[in-house]
Amino acid sequence: MRIRRRALFAWAAGLIVGCGGDGDDGAVITISTPSGSSLLTTPTVAPTSAPPPEIVTSADSIFQAGASVVSVIGDLSAGTITFLNRTYQLTKGARSYFAVIPADADDPVGTHPMKVDFVLKNGSKGSMPYQLTIRKTTWTVDAITVGPQLAPLLDPKVTASELALLRGVYSRYTPEKLWDGPWVLPVGGDITTRFGEERSYNGAPVSGHHSGTDLGAAAGTPVGATNAGRVAMARQVQLRGNMVIIDHGGGLFSGYAHMSSFAVAEGEMVAQGDPLGFVGSTGLSTGAHLHWEMSAGGVLVDPYRFTDGSNGF
Ligand SMILES: [Zn+2]
Known part of the structure; x- marks a missing residue:
């Protein structure tokens, strides 16, 4: 698991951090292992020669009223991300598709499923599960x-x-x-x-x-x-x-x-x-x-x- 995380980090860093990323220049990118399994989950996608997309986030754990830049790297032509029953369009950046996923001030604290639905350039569709954790913000x-x-x-x-x-x-x-x-x-x-x-x-x-x-x-x-x-x-x-x-x-x-x-x-x-x-x-x-x-x-x-x-x- 550790080796795979490191290997993926290096791979993603070359694509995202080294290029400035689509979410934000200078972003500190973390690789998703919130459940210890999401990187190892095979996306449900029709047989294709294209490699499956990968998900890279600015943070897997955000505060209430925080946000995470979620990038989807792959041969995409479109997609959406659904989190806490809200759906966001993926936007094309320089080298990946991305969405800024917010946590509402009143969203419940805890780890919640997130789903990425995507369409590849070859027309095949698929989806990938992921998780984001919301941490408590104390309000004045x-x-x-x-x-x-x-x-x-x-x-x-x-x-x-x-x-x-x-x-x-x-x-x-x-x-x-x-x-x-x-x-x-x-x-x-x-x-x-x-x-x-x-x-x-x-x-x-x-x-x-x-x-x-x-x-x-x-x-x-x-x-x-x-x-x-x-x-x-x-x-x-x-x-x-x-x-x-x-x-x-x-x-x-x-x-x-x-x-x-x-x-x-x-x-x-x-x-x-x-x-x-x-x-x-x-x-x-x-x-x-x-x-x-x-x-x-x-x-x-x-x-x-x-x-x-x-x-x-
Ligand atoms: Zn004010």
């Missing part, structure tokens, strides 16, 4: 008081309507990889509120999860794109104020909220670090900061985990 809890001016924004109808609007954007799928290399913070500054915080507003019961990471920065500080992509949305919404959403392709999006003004318009392509707007306090905000979101396959995940190495990339 906070009580927040908002004044009468902002209180109308606490109406659940406002929240529901904005979530529906954002879901419409975050559920889009662009079948190409637009980002490249490691992810960076959109502004310098400390985290003032973590992703997932459970909040009580004006004494109401604690509910939900904070949908992004808040970074403290002075009003007017330029907000840079955390990675390359296309501007999918640049408009004012009620809770998040002036918000830009970047489509990074493959179902991956980043959002930047409460900005004072915009520096881009919808449809524009941006490179990593390009200014999208400026730190402000528009919408449901009690002081200048950047609210930064990430969505993978329609699931909101912790953006900070794209920069701190805990997703394995």
Whole structure:
């Protein structure tokens, strides 16, 4: 088993790590042996001369609201990955197909089956089993008081309507990889509120999860794109104020909220670090900061985990 793991690692490293990978440049790739058997499982595929695909992940064990880049290496022409009853398209990268598989904040902790369905270039279809483990994230809890001016924004109808609007954007799928290399913070500054915080507003019961990471920065500080992509949305919404959403392709999006003004318009392509707007306090905000979101396959995940190495990339 050890020998096989090493041999496969060397093989995969040559294909993926050495080439920068499709999930992320500089990715720390681990090879899957979550059950001790998945690498040795023969895929159910029609007889073919093509070698069976292999699965390589950035991490086999991710935190709630984390994500793993799952690459499928082989002679593929298409495929999907199903995990916890959610199905994600495989996107063609430079040298493999891949999907960023998210763990929702409320997904159950434990080891769960994952299934890769694929179509080979010769037309034959197959599927491969795999496993990902979700680890517990401990959420912070906070009580927040908002004044009468902002209180109308606490109406659940406002929240529901904005979530529906954002879901419409975050559920889009662009079948190409637009980002490249490691992810960076959109502004310098400390985290003032973590992703997932459970909040009580004006004494109401604690509910939900904070949908992004808040970074403290002075009003007017330029907000840079955390990675390359296309501007999918640049408009004012009620809770998040002036918000830009970047489509990074493959179902991956980043959002930047409460900005004072915009520096881009919808449809524009941006490179990593390009200014999208400026730190402000528009919408449901009690002081200048950047609210930064990430969505993978329609699931909101912790953006900070794209920069701190805990997703394995
Ligand atoms: Zn926030």
